[in-house]
Amino acid sequence: MNDEMVKYVEEVKGEEAGLIRLTTKTIVIKVIETKIATVQRLSNKQYFLALKRGNEGYIGKLSNLNEKPSLTPIEFYPIMTKNEKEFKNERQSNIEPLFEDLSPLLSLIDSEYPLYGTITLSRVERALVTSKGFNGVESGYLINGYFRVKNKNYSGQWAFSSTTFNPQQVRDTIKRANELASITGDYDLPEGRYDVVISPLVVDNLMEAVAHMASGFSIMARMSMLRLGEKNSSEKFTMFDTPKNEEIPNSWSFDDEGTFTYNKPIIENGMFNKPLLNNELAPLFNSESTGNAGWIRPTVWNLEIKGGDVSYESLLSGNVIFINNVWYTRFQNLVEGLFSTVCRDATVVYKNGSPVGIASRIRIADSLKRLLMNIEELSKERFLVSWWDARTNVLSPYILIKDVKITKA
Amino acid sequence: MLEKIYESFSSFPYTEVRWHRNYHHFLSFLNGRLTSSIKFTNEGYSVRYYKDGVLYFLSAYTPEELRPTGSYSVKGWEVGYDDTQPKGGKYEAKEKKPLDSMSIDEKIKYFKEVYNAIKDNPSLVSFSIFYNENIEEKEVLVNNVKVQGRVPRVYVGISMVVKENNRTATARYEIGGSGGLEVLEGSRLQEFVQEKLKAVEEVLKKGKPFGEKKTDVVLSGMLAGIMAHESVGHPFEGDRILGREFAQAGLSYLAEIKEGKIGSDVVNVVDDPTVEGGSGYYKIDDEGVEARPKYMIKNGYINELLHDRFSAVKFNAKSNGSARASDFDREPLVRMSNTFFKPGDMKFEELLEDVKEGVFIKTYMEWNIDDLRLGQRYVGLEAYEIKNGEIGDPVLFPVLQGKTPELLSSIDAVDNTLSFYPGTCGKGDPDQGIPVWLGGPDMRLRNVRIKEVIGNE
Numbered sequence: 046m047n048d049e050m051v052k053y054v055e056e057v058k059g060e061e062a063g064l065i066r067l068t069t070k071t072i073v074i075k076v077i078e079t080k081i082a083t084v085q086r087l088s089n090k091q092y093f094l095a096l097k098r099g100n101e102g103y104i105g106k107l108s109n110l111n112e113k114p115s116l117t118p119i120e121f122y123p124i125m126t127k128n129e130k131e132f133k134n135e136r137q138s139n140i141e142p143l144f145e146d147l148s149p150l151l152s153l154i155d156s157e158y159p160l161y162g163t164i165t166l167s168r169v170e171r172a173l174v175t176s177k178g179f180n181g182v183e184s185g186y187l188i189n190g191y192f193r194v195k196n197k198n199y200s201g202q203w204a205f206s207s208t209t210f211n212p213q214q215v216r217d218t219i220k221r222a223n224e225l226a227s228i229t230g231d232y233d234l235p236e237g238r239y240d241v242v243i244s245p246l247v248v249d250n251l252m253e254a255v256a257h258m259a260s261g262f263s264i265m266a267r268m269s270m271l272r273l274g275e276k277n278s279s280e281k282f283t284m285f286d287t288p289k290n291e292e293i294p295n296s297w298s299f300d301d302e303g304t305f306t307y308n309k310p311i312i313e314n315g316m317f318n319k320p321l322l323n324n325e326l327a328p329l330f331n332s333e334s335t336g337n338a339g340w341i342r343p344t345v346w347n348l349e350i351k352g353g354d355v356s357y358e359s360l361l362s363g364n365v366i367f368i369n370n371v372w373y374t375r376f377q378n379l380v381e382g383l384f385s386t387v388c389r390d391a392t393v394v395y396k397n398g399s400p401v402g403i404a405s406r407i408r409i410a411d412s413l414k415r416l417l418m419n420i421e422e423l424s425k426e427r428f429l430v431s432w433w434d435a436r437t438n439v440l441s442p443y444i445l446i447k448d449v450k451i452t453k454a
Numbered sequence: 455m456l457e458k459i460y461e462s463f464s465s466f467p468y469t470e471v472r473w474h475r476n477y478h479h480f481l482s483f484l485n486g487r488l489t490s491s492i493k494f495t496n497e498g499y500s501v502r503y504y505k506d507g508v509l510y511f512l513s514a515y516t517p518e519e520l521r522p523t524g525s526y527s528v529k530g531w532e533v534g535y536d537d538t539q540p541k542g543g544k545y546e547a548k549e550k551k552p553l554d555s556m557s558i559d560e561k562i563k564y565f566k567e568v569y570n571a572i573k574d575n576p577s578l579v580s581f582s583i584f585y586n587e588n589i590e591e592k593e594v595l596v597n598n599v600k601v602q603g604r605v606p607r608v609y610v611g612i613s614m615v616v617k618e619n620n621r622t623a624t625a626r627y628e629i630g631g632s633g634g635l636e637v638l639e640g641s642r643l644q645e646f647v648q649e650k651l652k653a654v655e656e657v658l659k660k661g662k663p664f665g666e667k668k669t670d671v672v673l674s675g676m677l678a679g680i681m682a683h684e685s686v687g688h689p690f691e692g693d694r695i696l697g698r699e700f701a702q703a704g705l706s707y708l709a710e711i712k713e714g715k716i717g718s719d720v721v722n723v724v725d726d727p728t729v730e731g732g733s734g735y736y737k738i739d740d741e742g743v744e745a746r747p748k749y750m751i752k753n754g755y756i757n758e759l760l761h762d763r764f765s766a767v768k769f770n771a772k773s774n775g776s777a778r779a780s781d782f783d784r785e786p787l788v789r790m791s792n793t794f795f796k797p798g799d800m801k802f803e804e805l806l807e808d809v810k811e812g813v814f815i816k817t818y819m820e821w822n823i824d825d826l827r828l829g830q831r832y833v834g835l836e837a838y839e840i841k842n843g844e845i846g847d848p849v850l851f852p853v854l855q856g857k858t859p860e861l862l863s864s865i866d867a868v869d870n871t872l873s874f875y876p877g878t879c880g881k882g883d884p885d886q887g888i889p890v891w892l893g894g895p896d897m898r899l900r901n902v903r904i905k906e907v908i909g910n911e
Contacts, residue, residue: 454829
């Protein structure tokens with residue numbers, strides 16, 4: 046298995062050597078005004094090498110396995126895990142036939158309001174051979190899509206992410222975007238603090254940032270609002286990194302250093318106890334790798350937020366602002382978590398449990414720490430989503446947060 | 455090779471074939487320690503062809519994989535293309551001081567010395583440098599006419615966390631352009647970093663809240679640049695106005711406001727790929743159309759949109775050479791290049807002299823804009839009060855928030871300077887970050903709202 050790679054790693058003679066092969070086959074369909082604008086077919090095979098030999102090394106891409114790396118000085122380098130196992134996992138999916146015939150997917154493009162969006166299908170194979178004896182290969186499929194519909198000045202958006210093709214999931218996503226866009230009427234919302242309900246799309250956008258700050262590298266660089274062992278969220282909030290759920294794309298069994306992955310809470314009942322680590326950062330935290338390498342920077346695989354006990358509808362029963370989507374999240378200060386993000390695609394003002402209009406051009410401008418602490422309730426319903434401005438797959442409930450600062454231009 | 459690929463797609467009415475290689479060498483440092491030295495070459499081939507309203511784009515790392523995949527009986531969104539005869543030729547951004555004229559050891563030493571110059575400052579919590587040398591090379595074949603381009607670039611990103619007076623700030627700066635190591639040399643990086651650290655320290659030490667009020671604001675060239683890019687460049691992209699990015703980065707206010715005046719007489723915003731030294735430099739675009747300056751706003755009036763061959767035809771216009779792809783596996787899209795407010799004749803002191811009370815925002819931290827490119831927000835980092843025409847004490851994190859036509863109309867004067875900053879502009883799906891330059895002069899805005907800061911109050 047991976048014979049060429051094994052030979053390369055043997056011949057390159059490093060104290061530490063890891064060679065990754067990433068092979069991808071992707072189709073991206075772009076929909077505009079319910080019509081097809083582009084069909085993209087992208088194919089790639091890439092080799093990445095991490096090598097340490099004395100005080101020199103190489104991290105980077107190789108054009109092919111005939112290329113010998115040109116070494117440069119290194120001070121911080123990936124350490125491979127002592128793991129002498131051979132590992133193979135080839136996942137099958139009903140997505141594969143779509144690469145030959147897209148018509149079952151294209152026939153689903155139908156919508157009441159003009160439909161915009163993207164559907165992506167991909168087959169990804171990751172192989173890793175290390176100087177510490179690991180030899181693994183794993184492959185899987187993904188399909189994800191996000192749709193935005195336009196109802197004059199109003200819009201709605203929804204998304205899905207999966208490892209299998211389910212036509213009903215595509216139809217439901219389009220239907221949900223249409224439902225959200227059908228809520229009309231302007232509501233002039235003054236700036237101030239409000240109770241808000243954020244959808245899984247918003248959770249994805251914000252928690253992606255939290256996960257980034259949970260990386261051991263961010264903590265080492267003091268670019269994080271998270272403090273280890275401190276309560277930084279409501280007790281109701283638990284967020285996992287889930288690489289071991291084959292229904293979620295980007296689930297992998299081994300990381301880039303040959304450590305087997307596992308599901309873990311990053312924040313558990315409001316406490317941040319688990320920074321995401323690779324082998325080189327683990328000693329700084331008196332810990333072991335969490336299976337999140339990432340050479341140099343450990344990263345999250347997928348996010349899963351624990352659901353609550355109440356229904357989504359009950360979260361909207363009072364006076365709340367429902368925020369369905371945000372984009373352009375930017376931080377003013379990573380240490381304190383100060384940020385703003387722009388709301389879009391159905392920001393619905395609810396009074397006594399009934400929608401009274403759409404607030405446009407508003408922002409959440411607050412501290413992300415404060416938002417996490419002010420989490421009041423989470424819905425029991427959860428959705429697996431990812432989209433253009435929040436690429437991490439997140440399985441998330443709707444979340445009610447108290448006293449969120451809203452500003453507008 | 456391109457000719458051979460082209461041949462197998464010759465039955466389609468429009469076909470372009472591209473070989474594209476991007477070499478990168480990244481060096482990153484955290485508190486003076488080299489955290490990574492990463493070499494990366496992205497190289498491969500692509501074909502884009504048009505049939506019955508649909509654009510088909512194929513890419514692969516080997517040319518043998520590129521074969522026509524047929525087409526589908528679907529409703530296509532495109533309506534045709536501008537068939538202007540492509541312009542062949544070669545263009546190149548010269549390295550006055552070649553990238554390899556410094557050894558890797560010398561480069562590492564250079565960046566370590568930058569850190570050594572500030573490391574003893576007790577206010578400095580952490581300091582990161584991200585350096586990227588990039589050589590972009592491409593060959594494009596459109597209608598059997600060949601375009602060849604080579605653009606080397608240098609980029610330095612600086613990030614620092616500063617703590618003083620029980621307040622913290624995260625400050626980021628970007629320096630760069632096309633060319634060779636003269637870009638790095640011209641940056642005076644060590645002095646620049648020392649100045650910036652001192653300025654941020656002063657803000658944290660002495661800065662006071664400005665309060666929430668309508669006031670006169672002077673924006674530096676750095677803020678003019680981000681405004682030119684976000685509030686003018688993006689909404690003037692023809693494909694965005696048509697809705698091609700509606701599900702991603704959104705629409706444009708120009709989908710509603712088709713023509714007329716959206717800024718004061720002194721507002722002139724240009725996108726010009728031919729600016730030498732610019733990160734967005736090129737002479738011929740990726741559809742074989744000659745590049746030229748585009749005056750998007752002229753004397754305050756909407757004047758010209760950015761087009762590729764496919765957006766132009768929907769506006770009954772000609773492409774103005776704005777199509778670019780970031781890598782071999784990305785489709786060409788309407789992109790900005792070097793985008794800036796044009797400077798005027800005044801001196802900086804003249805901008806200030808009749809400001810009784812106001813604020814000068816020199817650098818910013820957080821910024822964003824809504825998906826119509828109307829409502830925007832900039833949070834100042836280095837900011838100073840202006841009193842009776844003089845720069846005064848530091849101001850703590852003023853927030854400028856307003857709508858594009860209001861802000862552009864409130865600009866009553868621009869000075870005679872022009873500074874540029876590199877950026878990576880995102881667009882499309884799959885996302886493609888592309889090198890751009892953003893810039894402008896210092897600009898005076900009359901009677902605009904400054905909002906209160908959050909945090910650190």
